[in-house]
Amino acid sequence: MKAQLFAKGCDSMDKLQSVFKQFDENGNGILEKLEFNEMLTKMGIFLSTQELRTIYDNFDLNHDGGISYTELSHVIRNVVSDNRMSIIMNVFNQLTHGEPSIHVDILKKQYNAAAHPRVVARHLTEAAQWEYFCNGMAKHQLDNGFLTLEGFIEYYLDASCMLPADKDQWFQQAICSVWSINNANGGADTRSADYVSTARIN
Numbered sequence: 001m002k003a004q005l006f007a008k009g010c011d012s013m014d015k016l017q018s019v020f021k022q023f024d025e026n027g028n029g030i031l032e033k034l035e036f037n038e039m040l041t042k043m044g045i046f047l048s049t050q051e052l053r054t055i056y057d058n059f060d061l062n063h064d065g066g067i068s069y070t071e072l073s074h075v076i077r078n079v080v081s082d083n084r085m086s087i088i089m090n091v092f093n094q095l096t097h098g099e100p101s102i103h104v105d106i107l108k109k110q111y112n113a114a115a116h117p118r119v120v121a122r123h124l125t126e127a128a129q130w131e132y133f134c135n136g137m138a139k140h141q142l143d144n145g146f147l148t149l150e151g152f153i154e155y156y157l158d159a160s161c162m163l164p165a166d167k168d169q170w171f172q173q174a175i176c177s178v179w180s181i182n183n184a185n186g187g188a189d190t191r192s193a194d195y196v197s198t199a200r201i202n
Helices: 002-007 013-023 033-042 049-059 069-077 082-096 104-110 126-140 149-160 165-179
Strands: 101-103 146-148
Touching: 013 033, 013 069, 033 049, 049 069, 082 101, 082 149, 082 165, 101 104, 104 126, 104 146, 126 149, 146 149
Parallel strands: none
Antiparallel strands: 101 146
């Protein structure tokens, strides 16, 4: 489902919320089964009655017979590959030199928004990427201005939540580029991987 959303240009939490509102036809803040099925159909996902029931139940976390935006985003956001999680943790460890936390001001000095592949590919301005980064840090930092591994993971779950699992190479390129890290997982350097825009994915 995440791949189909991404292919339709839904590559951020804001766009996911817009998709949700588009198919919430009665505006009650809940995707009922017919609305959910319509959303899937528009994305090219055609399910049998049993398949629809199974998937719908997976998203209906509180089992109240409807899918809220919170439930939809929670399920999509928290589906992350082991490889991507390993990349996030390894980068944090390199940035902190093994310490459990790091001050956000230090991270801001190290972060290079201009090197982000979306900026390089001119899909986003440097200023917009920098603003996204700063807002994300503010959201997940502790009251004392420090960021823990948990906060770093939460930031990158937000940042990559709509990126399909098969785009982990691009994810590694993005995270290595902005932090000027050659290698995030002990494998080959992937900084030269091509940026994959939503318009190029079928």
